[in-house]
Amino acid sequence: MALVLVADDDADIRDLVTFKLEGLGLETISVEDGETALAAIRERRPTIAILDIAMPGLSGIDVCRMIRGDPAIADTPVLLLTARVQEQDVERGFAVGADDYVTKPFSPRELVSRVQTLLSRTRA
Amino acid sequence: MNPRPPPPDAGSTSIGQLLRRAFGGVVALVFLMGVAGLVATVPPFVAISAPLNDLLRTRSSSGVVRTLLFDGQQGLDGYLLTGRDTDRTSYLMARQDYPAAEAGLRGVTIDETRALVETLATEATRWWALADQQVNGMPGARPSSAEITREREQFARVESAYQALDLRLVQKIREINRANNLLNGVALVVLAITTALAGWFAIRIGNSATRRITGPLGQVLEAVARIGRGEREVRVTLAGAPTEIEEVAAAVNTAAFEGDRERRMFDAFQEHSAAVRHHLSRGEAVAAAAQVLGDLLGADHVVIRLPPDPDGEPEPEIWSAAGAAGDPTPLAGAPVDWDASQPGKAVVREVGQTPPGPMTAALNAAAARRVIEVTFGEGGTATGQLTVVRQRGRGGWRPYEVHLAGVFAADLARILTHAKLFEQAHELVARMREVDSTKMELLWTVSHELRTPLTSVAGYLEVLIDREAGPLNAAQERMLGVIDQNVVRLRRLIEDLLMVSRIEAGRLALSHDLLDLSALVRTACTEIQPAANKADIAVTCDIDEPMTIRGDRENLDRMLLQVLANAVKFTGSGGTVTVAARISGPNAELVVRDTGIGIPAADLPHLFTRFFRATNAIRQAIPGIGLGLTIVSTVVERHGGTVTIDSEEGVGTTATIVLPVAGPADDDATSAHRTDMHEYSSA
Numbered sequence: 001m002a003l004v005l006v007a008d009d010d011a012d013i014r015d016l017v018t019f020k021l022e023g024l025g026l027e028t029i030s031v032e033d034g035e036t037a038l039a040a041i042r043e044r045r046p047t048i049a050i051l052d053i054a055m056p057g058l059s060g061i062d063v064c065r066m067i068r069g070d071p072a073i074a075d076t077p078v079l080l081l082t083a084r085v086q087e088q089d090v091e092r093g094f095a096v097g098a099d100d101y102v103t104k105p106f107s108p109r110e111l112v113s114r115v116q117t118l119l120s121r122t123r124a
Numbered sequence: 125m126n127p128r129p130p131p132p133d134a135g136s137t138s139i140g141q142l143l144r145r146a147f148g149g150v151v152a153l154v155f156l157m158g159v160a161g162l163v164a165t166v167p168p169f170v171a172i173s174a175p176l177n178d179l180l181r182t183r184s185s186s187g188v189v190r191t192l193l194f195d196g197q198q199g200l201d202g203y204l205l206t207g208r209d210t211d212r213t214s215y216l217m218a219r220q221d222y223p224a225a226e227a228g229l230r231g232v233t234i235d236e237t238r239a240l241v242e243t244l245a246t247e248a249t250r251w252w253a254l255a256d257q258q259v260n261g262m263p264g265a266r267p268s269s270a271e272i273t274r275e276r277e278q279f280a281r282v283e284s285a286y287q288a289l290d291l292r293l294v295q296k297i298r299e300i301n302r303a304n305n306l307l308n309g310v311a312l313v314v315l316a317i318t319t320a321l322a323g324w325f326a327i328r329i330g331n332s333a334t335r336r337i338t339g340p341l342g343q344v345l346e347a348v349a350r351i352g353r354g355e356r357e358v359r360v361t362l363a364g365a366p367t368e369i370e371e372v373a374a375a376v377n378t379a380a381f382e383g384d385r386e387r388r389m390f391d392a393f394q395e396h397s398a399a400v401r402h403h404l405s406r407g408e409a410v411a412a413a414a415q416v417l418g419d420l421l422g423a424d425h426v427v428i429r430l431p432p433d434p435d436g437e438p439e440p441e442i443w444s445a446a447g448a449a450g451d452p453t454p455l456a457g458a459p460v461d462w463d464a465s466q467p468g469k470a471v472v473r474e475v476g477q478t479p480p481g482p483m484t485a486a487l488n489a490a491a492a493r494r495v496i497e498v499t500f501g502e503g504g505t506a507t508g509q510l511t512v513v514r515q516r517g518r519g520g521w522r523p524y525e526v527h528l529a530g531v532f533a534a535d536l537a538r539i540l541t542h543a544k545l546f547e548q549a550h551e552l553v554a555r556m557r558e559v560d561s562t563k564m565e566l567l568w569t570v571s572h573e574l575r576t577p578l579t580s581v582a583g584y585l586e587v588l589i590d591r592e593a594g595p596l597n598a599a600q601e602r603m604l605g606v607i608d609q610n611v612v613r614l615r616r617l618i619e620d621l622l623m624v625s626r627i628e629a630g631r632l633a634l635s636h637d638l639l640d641l642s643a644l645v646r647t648a649c650t651e652i653q654p655a656a657n658k659a660d661i662a663v664t665c666d667i668d669e670p671m672t673i674r675g676d677r678e679n680l681d682r683m684l685l686q687v688l689a690n691a692v693k694f695t696g697s698g699g700t701v702t703v704a705a706r707i708s709g710p711n712a713e714l715v716v717r718d719t720g721i722g723i724p725a726a727d728l729p730h731l732f733t734r735f736f737r738a739t740n741a742i743r744q745a746i747p748g749i750g751l752g753l754t755i756v757s758t759v760v761e762r763h764g765g766t767v768t769i770d771s772e773e774g775v776g777t778t779a780t781i782v783l784p785v786a787g788p789a790d791d792d793a794t795s796a797h798r799t800d801m802h803e804y805s806s807a
Contacts, residue, residue, distance in 0.1 A: 010579075010580070012580035012584075013576075013579055013580055013583070016580060016584055016587070019587065019592075020587065020592075023592055083572065083575060104575055104579045105578050105579035105582050105583070105615060106579065106583070107582070107583070107586055108583045108586050108587055109586060109590070
């Protein structure tokens with residue numbers, strides 16, 4: 001059973017994403033900030049990490065960079081949630097090793113399809 | 125500057141002298157003529173009258189002698205014939221008077237007739253002797269006929285002597301008359317010649333005097349006329365003219381010199397005051413004004429003081445000529461009662477005539493002799509005071525210099541007012557920019573913050589519509605559809621606001637990928653189709669030819685969709701929207717034509733202003749916030765293209781978008797390049 005970490009400071013969005021993922025039969029961990037997300041990843045080793053970029057404290061970009069810098073968890077696929085207006089966030093995200101991104105406001109269908117793609121890539 | 129005209133030559137003659145000479149000459153001529161007349165007439169008169177008088181006296185005396193002789197002869201004849209005593213008495217009376225008459229004749233006779241007189245006297249004496257004999261012989265002895273004959277012959281000799289004498293006298297008188305006539309003729313000729321000569325000389329003297337006066341006067345007049353016509357450089361130059369005219373010429377030259385100087389000064393003023401006007405800050409304008417005025421007027425010091433304003437006491441402006449003595453600083457610090465000051469005309473102050481006090485002390489410190497002082501301002505309020513100092517040993521201020529200072533001050537007052545208004549306007553613009561910037565920042569933040577709740581709303585909506593949260597009945601599905609439409613509309617609105625705030629902030633980043641514009645247009649047409657179908661509008665999009673351009677896909681998509689959305693939005697049910705594209709020279713030309721409500725002509729110039737909406741769109745309550753064309757024109761222009769909107773109200777609108785086609789040299793190598801990237805913090 002795949003485990004997906006969802007990190008976003010907006011509880012409604014976290015619930016929406018986890019609702020959709022659980023609908024696919026996936027297990028989820030829901031966290032509200034970067035520090036908690038990083039701790040959870042180190043502890044639970046999720047299959048995929050979905051990180052919102054704009055979080056208080058450690059941003060999604062910071063967390064992604066730390067994941068890639070920690071050999072124990074460095075191969076965790078990372079999907080970033082970004083506000084579309086912040087174009088350079090996408091560049092910075094890829095620069096620190098993110099695998100994909102979805103811009104807000106996003107379609108839950110679109111997000112789920114991206115997650116499935118990442119999962120199939122991990123299994124392969 | 126022209127050198128001053130030289131003073132009149134001291135060696136020249138004056139008009140007075142000239143006239144005295146001319147009139148003196150004429151008077152001398154008249155006198156000479158009188159003398160000539162006298163010379164011509166008096167000597168002949170003198171030469172003639174004395175001998176003529178002698179002759180006439182001689183003739184008169186000879187007449188008396190003859191009369192007595194004749195009386196004597198008549199008496200003798202009568203007595204001899206009648207023996208009457210009356211005849212004898214006649215004879216005796218004549219005989220008695222005769223010697224005196226003869227003596228008289230002798231006394232008056234001229235030398236030339238003396239001999240004839242003597243002959244007459246001798247013959248007469250002889251006759252008297254014969255006659256006496258005959259009278260004395262009576263009454264007794266009557267003379268014989270021989271004696272009578274002798275006596276008669278003797279008397280004939282007397283008569284003949286008398287005739288000879290008279291003839292001679294008459295001849296002599298005629299001679300003298302002839303000589304007299306001749307002399308008269310000569311005198312006439314001499315007089316005529318003298319008169320002619322005198323006239324000629326008088327004319328010559330007159331002409332010469334006139335020439336020497338009118339010639340130079342004419343030159344002066346001509347110069348004055350030319351100066352009057354504006355020939356500033358003209359000066360009168362005279363050689364040997366009468367002193368008065370040279371003085372007049374010198375005065376004319378001085379006037380022309382001063383007039384010229386005045387005009388030059390005002391010309392320079394015009395030129396330089398324009399330079400002063402270029403300064404938009406008050407401080408710079410005042411500094412430039414002090415220097416320009418000092419140079420123009422040849423002043424030693426110029427001080428300009430401005431009244432205190434809410435920002436404090438402005439620094440006085442001090443300008444001093446190179447090498448000017450004295451210190452104008454106390455003058456700049458001397459107190460001014462601004463409340464009592466009224467803008468007015470420039471006045472000249474003579475140092476020494478001012479009452480003792482700080483002002484006089486300051487003037488003395490500046491080594492001032494004469495100062496022009498003028499308070500200037502606008503609308504009765506003093507906005508400054510100007511003091512122009514000329515030092516001791518320099519000339520006084522000419523009236524036009526004082527006038528110029530006044531005009532200059534008035535000009536400066538206007539410049540300062542304008543500068544003040546400009547500064548205020550500048551501040552206002554800066555403040556408005558700040559407000560605008562704050563507003564756009566707010567817009568950005570608000571729009572961005574709106575997106576987060578919208579993400580949840582749209583996400584859950586999708587989950588509901590996908591029936592992931594359970595089955596839906598028809599009414600629920602319809603209601604969720606309405607919510608979805610409005611979420612889409614809200615999202616588009618937020619995206620537009622974000623786009624505009626990005627444009628305004630200069631944060632619009634574009635990539636330069638090679639794209640097929642035709643494909644983009646076809647996609648946009650497909651995207652707009654549902655909205656068009658719903659409004660019953662036929663969208664024709666017949667584009668096959670590939671058109672490669674370089675640009676940012678996302679923004680071009682948004683732009684094209686905006687153009688088509690506008691066409692659909694402003695076209696009523698049953699209308700058409702036609703989309704056509706073609707290559708025109710180096711450009712791709714896209715034309716979107718609709719049969720919609722059109723745009724009023726008065727609104728056309730404002731179409732690309734953000735938040736502007738056409739008046740008919742507002743009237744018909746067509747939704748929108750007036751950002752569409754701002755975004756369209758910005759995206760197109762940032763791609764090096766142009767947007768043109770042609771419209772007729774009630775007929776339709778045609779939007780023409782021209783974008784440059786990518787050249788054959790273009791390849792994908794630069795596609796990663798982005799322009800206008802701005803670092804900014806995440807919102």
